[in-house]
Amino acid sequence: MQSFRAHSGVVAVLRRDNVDTDQIIPKQFLKRIERSGYGDVLFFDWRYHRDGQPDPAFPLNAPQYRGASILIAGKNFGCGSSREHAVWALRDYGFRAILAPSFADIFANNCLKNGLLTVGFHQAELERLLARDAAGVHTLKVDLEKCRISGEDGFEAQFEVDEFTRTCLLKGLDEIGLTLNHEAAIAQYERRQIRRE
């Protein structure tokens, strides 16, 4: 897993609740057998018109969000299908962190495995961020070590992440490797099972 300590970048805003992974990446792009190359089709149906031209009304196509690497989203972001392709697409596009009132469980898990930080913010705090966006300020620093976001304009807010997410991301843990270190415990568990049967 990739580590995440701190990141500064452009913040894009997608003000929609319940954005599901079918919207983040539609099914026709799930037929590939690779883990990368999904950035161009992120939010495909929203981002492009049917003729393939970018839809200027879609937030990510707005000039001020060019090169965005931090996303502000609505509640229950990433609900629906477990497709990890959604996270690969967000990562390929360049996103490193997502701030939203809440995330769907499987999606948040998938983000963690790919070094994409998800931070839950209360609606009231998000409103402050949105006001800042409306005022034309579009950059932010997300610091996981200090659990703080801050801007050059003096903006500051603390956030909470659970200890598990924080540890995994700061250290960039190789989860499979760690679990394999528990070989003795796993083998013992399996022996106990056989005896029970």
Place this chain on the structure above:
Amino acid sequence: MMARTLFDKVWDRHLVCAGPAGSSLLYIDLHLVHEVTSPQAFAGLREAGRKMRRPDLTFATLDHNIPTLGNRMVLEDDLARTQVEALRQNCREFDIPLFDLDSAEQGIVHVIGPELGLTQPGMTIVCGDSHTSTHGAFGALAFGIGTSEVEHVLATQCLVQKKPKSMLVRFSGMPGPGVTAKDLILSVIAQMGTDGAAGHVIEYAGEAIRGLSMEARMTICNMSIEAGARAGMIAPDQTTFDYLEGRRFAPRGEHWNTAEKDWRTLQSDPGAQFDSTVEVNAGHVAPFVTWGTSPGMAVPITGEVPDPNHGASDSERNSIVRALEYMNLRPHTLIQEIAVDRVFIGSCTNARLEDIRSAARVIKGYRVSNSVQAMIVPGSQQVKRAAEQEELHRIFTEAGFEWRESGCSMCLGMNPDRLQPGERCASTSNRNFEGRQGAGGRTHLVSPAMAAAAAVAGHFVDVRNWQYKD
């Protein structure tokens, strides 16, 4: 000893040891694999030079992007073929049993697990698919995982998990005639919202649940994920055991007796504490229809399309406006006045034998409306054969339905079965997201009986008033 919930009991049984930062290492009893979410996991395993720990606890099927017509061993879509071939190759290399397209046991992963007896009470079950929650109907702890976690299970047969919270959804009363498991679960999601159970494992209980068949219980647990839950569970009982006994992978003889005795202990203890509780009166639930682009946007068949002005917050009002625009619906339209172009009876939510029987009962003696194209896609080859033995396929084909081969089909439209832009569909599947059944397509989720009735009438009708011709 402290009173424990069913979920606590299954969780505790599978603890291997502590994981990093307050997490646990959980042992996985059954890993189900399909073609779409697994190729990158096998590739990762290979790249790291790792072995697969327990191929004997792993089973694979082809379901998501396969055709439901014609000679299915010949795939015309290059990308789909590559993915299907990749799964075949991976199964050969790692020695995993595969229910291939010519297998009499092929079908949707969540339909075949239970019908083969692979799914058993008290197990931990995972699959790279969010509707793995289906298997919770047997008192298993079953949840969907992403591809990285699929790789983790392939390599270690374990998962690093933080324990979710618990929620009790208790149904009082009994559902009336014409009201199905699909309606019960849609009403729950409409009540609590699509994130209402986020971070929780739901246990469904109460008189109405005890009265349901295994197939209906699977429909309920299947859609737990649509309420945001990590998993849904139902305590096993005689109905569960009667369903399981004699199935291909179920324990036999002495093993069966031991297992059954153990499974009977898998119930929440009296006084066990849940983090939250939701009460639903099943007697008050009507057949439900979704009107929007999220499964929580559902109302009774007697209701109408909502007015955005009645939304509780700005963001809710915006969601309603967006959904109505996408669905091309006007506020206050009566649900029964909404006409449909397509009807899809299928998916891991509602394509088991009882679903097909219930649709057939409605269809019998009628014809599909001239303005409707209707298809029925059995959940598995076993379901298909069983339905054909009962001659149900004739009822459908004579009425003008297409009778297809088993697979996910138009539940997600990865194969050629999909809606055209602007088409409106009554569907027994589980997701009405924008474009889910085809870009620009409009989905209304309903029960099989409601879908069948809509196919005949050409618009939604209240199946409680149906004139059955049997």
